[in-house]
Amino acid sequence: MIKLDKGDLKVGDSVKIVDKAGNESTQEVRSMQIEHADIDIAKSKDQFGLKVTSPVKANSEVFKVK
16 A cells, blocks of 8 residues: 655556665556556555565655656
8 A cells, every 4th residue: 555645646657665674666557446446646644555666675665766
Protein backbone atom coordinates (compact mmCIF):
# COMPACT_ATOMS: atom_id res chain seq x y z
CA MET A 1 0.00 0.00 0.00
CA ILE A 2 1.17 3.49 -0.80
CA LYS A 3 -0.05 6.66 0.91
CA LEU A 4 0.36 9.71 -1.28
CA ASP A 5 1.60 12.63 0.84
CA LYS A 6 1.13 15.39 -1.72
CA GLY A 7 0.33 15.98 -5.35
CA ASP A 8 -1.13 13.32 -7.59
CA LEU A 9 0.01 10.23 -9.46
CA LYS A 10 -1.42 9.10 -12.79
CA VAL A 11 -1.21 5.96 -14.88
CA GLY A 12 1.67 6.64 -17.28
CA ASP A 13 3.77 8.57 -14.73
CA SER A 14 7.17 7.21 -13.71
CA VAL A 15 8.13 6.39 -10.11
CA LYS A 16 11.39 5.61 -8.34
CA ILE A 17 11.21 3.03 -5.53
CA VAL A 18 14.00 3.18 -2.92
CA ASP A 19 14.41 0.63 -0.11
CA LYS A 20 16.10 1.26 3.26
CA ALA A 21 19.40 -0.16 1.92
CA GLY A 22 19.41 2.46 -0.85
CA ASN A 23 18.58 0.05 -3.67
CA GLU A 24 16.36 1.73 -6.22
CA SER A 25 14.37 0.95 -9.33
CA THR A 26 12.37 3.12 -11.71
CA GLN A 27 9.24 2.06 -13.54
CA GLU A 28 6.18 3.40 -15.32
CA VAL A 29 2.85 3.28 -13.47
CA ARG A 30 0.71 0.85 -15.45
CA SER A 31 -2.12 0.26 -12.98
CA MET A 32 -3.33 1.37 -9.55
CA GLN A 33 -6.20 0.26 -7.33
CA ILE A 34 -8.16 1.47 -4.32
CA GLU A 35 -10.12 -1.32 -2.60
CA HIS A 36 -9.76 -3.60 -5.67
CA ALA A 37 -11.16 -0.95 -8.04
CA ASP A 38 -8.92 0.29 -10.86
CA ILE A 39 -8.12 4.01 -10.80
CA ASP A 40 -6.36 6.29 -13.30
CA ILE A 41 -5.28 8.93 -10.80
CA ALA A 42 -4.40 8.94 -7.09
CA LYS A 43 -4.70 12.22 -5.21
CA SER A 44 -3.06 13.59 -2.08
CA LYS A 45 -3.82 11.49 1.04
CA ASP A 46 -5.11 8.50 -1.01
CA GLN A 47 -3.93 5.02 -0.04
CA PHE A 48 -3.66 2.73 -3.03
CA GLY A 49 -1.99 -0.33 -4.49
CA LEU A 50 0.51 -0.02 -7.31
CA LYS A 51 1.38 -2.85 -9.68
CA VAL A 52 5.17 -3.32 -9.69
CA THR A 53 7.48 -5.22 -12.00
CA SER A 54 9.82 -6.49 -9.27
CA PRO A 55 9.50 -7.29 -5.55
CA VAL A 56 9.42 -4.30 -3.18
CA LYS A 57 10.53 -4.45 0.45
CA ALA A 58 8.34 -3.13 3.25
CA ASN A 59 8.90 0.52 4.19
CA SER A 60 10.37 1.42 0.80
CA GLU A 61 9.83 5.00 -0.34
CA VAL A 62 8.19 5.87 -3.65
CA PHE A 63 8.96 9.10 -5.51
CA LYS A 64 7.36 10.52 -8.64
CA VAL A 65 9.96 11.07 -11.35
CA LYS A 66 9.52 14.42 -13.08
